[in-house]
Amino acid sequence: MPQTSLKLASQQGLAMSPRLQQAVRLLQLSSLDFAQEVSEVVAQNPFLEQGDPLAELAHDGTPIAADVAANDEAPSFMAERAGLQAEVLIQDADEAWVSGGAPWATSGSRQADQGDDDMGLVNSVPAVTRLRPYLHVQANALKLSDRERALVGLLIESLDDDGYLRQDLAELAALAGLEPVVDEQELVQALTRVQSMEPTGVGARHVQECLALQISEIEGLRQQRMARAIIRDHLDLLATRDTDALARILGQSQADVHAVCERIRHMDPHPGWRYSADPMAFIVPDVVARFDKGQWVVSLNPAVVPKVSINQACSELFQRHRDARHAELAAHLRDARWMVRNVEQRFHTILCVARLIVQRQHLFLEYGEMGMRPLSLRDVAQELGLHESTVSRVINNKYMATRSGVFELKRFFSRAVHTSNGGICSTVAIRGLIKDIIDSEDPTRPYSDVAITRLLARQGLAVARRTVTKYRQMMNIEMAGQRRQRRA
Known part of the structure; x- marks a missing residue:
């Protein structure tokens, strides 16, 4: 007969506290998702308040964390910030570039600041034209009988988002519900009318x-x-x-x-x-890298840094009247302090990683893909004393604005390839070299992938032919024969 017994054992394990879980979640969010998350938390917590992110910034580009010093649990990264201050020295010209002349800024925002009308930004947003209402407007302009107009409307409402009619005409005839019963030929005629509308190609079945x-x-x-x-x-x-x-x-x-x-x-x-209803998503850079006085300076983009702080009036009122009945308010105050610290920690970590990336990849910013050096998550993690998973979360959906364009932070990481002379080269630099070879080829005698492989080997790069083909396809470059035909 089996016997049951109890035994005690101790073991060590890693458990993520609610504060750590919140910090990890905030770190991996994009700037737009992060702004929405912060707004939702501020709306639910009476001890938090949020101001204009551009109105007041700390000297290092991070939001002023009010009431942080009031708690003894200040994180250790606060002590390390002295040696990692971000130099947000936005002069008049740079300020105009960040807020007005940058690729992510809209003309509507500048017009709203210059004019007296507070609705300038709203008025600059174009109206979205939807496919089905647009087709109904065109149908109303046609001379149709009530029966024909009903069939045309039925077909328009049956179109999918691609503008295709996926349903069988016989099925639609049964759904029309008209008397006398609709035959398929009537629907074919109605479909011809729909297919004559704009945009050209709408109403097709394949x-x-x-x-x-x-x-x-x-x-x-x-x-x-x-x-x-x-x-x-x-x-x-x-x-x-x-x-x-x-x-x-x-x-x-x-x-x-x-x-x-x-x-x-x-x-x-x-x-x-x-005519899709999906809104257009714009890329908002998290950090800005600019070349100033012979060196690269990295700063946070003030537009994405929310000014989140503790509402001092609510906090002081709660402290004066605090008792055991206010346990829920105490939890709100604790969560508010965690939120302020996690927000600051997010931007501090992003800034540290971005500055190291620019330090390692400044040649890429100056000379393009040929200057890209090999860089891995482990390199950054070891340099900053972080975990590789933390670095991975930092570079996910985060962007850097440079004078060469806006790049995702992932773009600066590249695998190392060893050369025949004992050096190393990044895969991004190899792709740039392949593109330069193709751009400089004779239009009448373009290089095949095998020929490109041989040219790379002469420069000490042992790259397989299939790898050259993969890189060429990644850059959307045609095969040699197709390039010859296009240039003929």
Whole structure:
């Protein structure tokens, strides 16, 4: 008969406190998601208040953390900040560049500041035109009977977000609910009316029909006939860019077939996407790197740093009247202090990682991809005394604005490749070298992937041919034969 027993054992384990969980979650959020998270927390916690992020910043670009010193549990990173201060020295010209002239700034924000109308920014947002209402407006302009208008409206409401009609006409005829019963021929006529509307290609039932509806936009009857034949019978050859086979089948010159194929590739296979309801997402950089007085200076972007602080009036009132009945308010105050510290820790960590990245990759910022050095998460983690997972969270969905453009922090990390002379080279630099080789090739005799592999080997880079092919495809560069045809 089995016996049961109790035994005590002790072991060590790592448990994430609620504060640590919040810090980890805030660190991995993008700037937009982080701003939304902070706004939600401030709305729920009476001890937190949030001001204009551009109104008041600490001298190192981080929000002023009020009431932090009131708690004895100040994190250790506060003591380390003395040697890692960010120099946010925004002069008049730099201030205009960050707030007005940067790629992420909108003209509406500048107009709102210059004018007296507080609605300037709202007025600068374009109205979103939706596909179905747009089609209904066009249908209302047609001379149709009530029955025809009902069928056209039924088809418009049956379109998907791509602008395609995926349902069978017989099924739609049964759903019409009209008397007498709708036959399929009536729906075909109504569909023809829908397909005559803008955008061109709307109402198609498959890709071939969508492209065929756009053939009328091609100039020249002969070119239209060629396009119709390619779309109807030879889409597979079009997809593989086999213009030689298409020229033989159609009995046309290779140059004419190539021109028609390029025109087909510029057609819109998803006409409904331009009327999508999804809002356009803009990239807001978290840090700004600029070259000042012979050195690179990295600072936080003030636009993404929220001014979160403890509401001193509420905090003092609570401290004067605190008793056991106010346990819930005490928890709110504790959470508020955690939030302020976690916000500051987030930006402090991002700034430290960004400054180290610029220190290691300043040649990339100055000379482009050829200056990229190998850099791994382990290198940054060891240099800053962080865990690799922390560095991974920092560079996820975080962006840096430079004079060369806005780059995701992940862009600055590259695997090392050993050269024949014992040195190392980054994979990004190899891709840049491949692009330079292709850009400088003879248009009539482009380099094949094998030839590029040999040229790299002469420079001490042992790169496999399949790796060259992969890098070329990553840069959306065509094969040698296709480049020759395009340049002919």
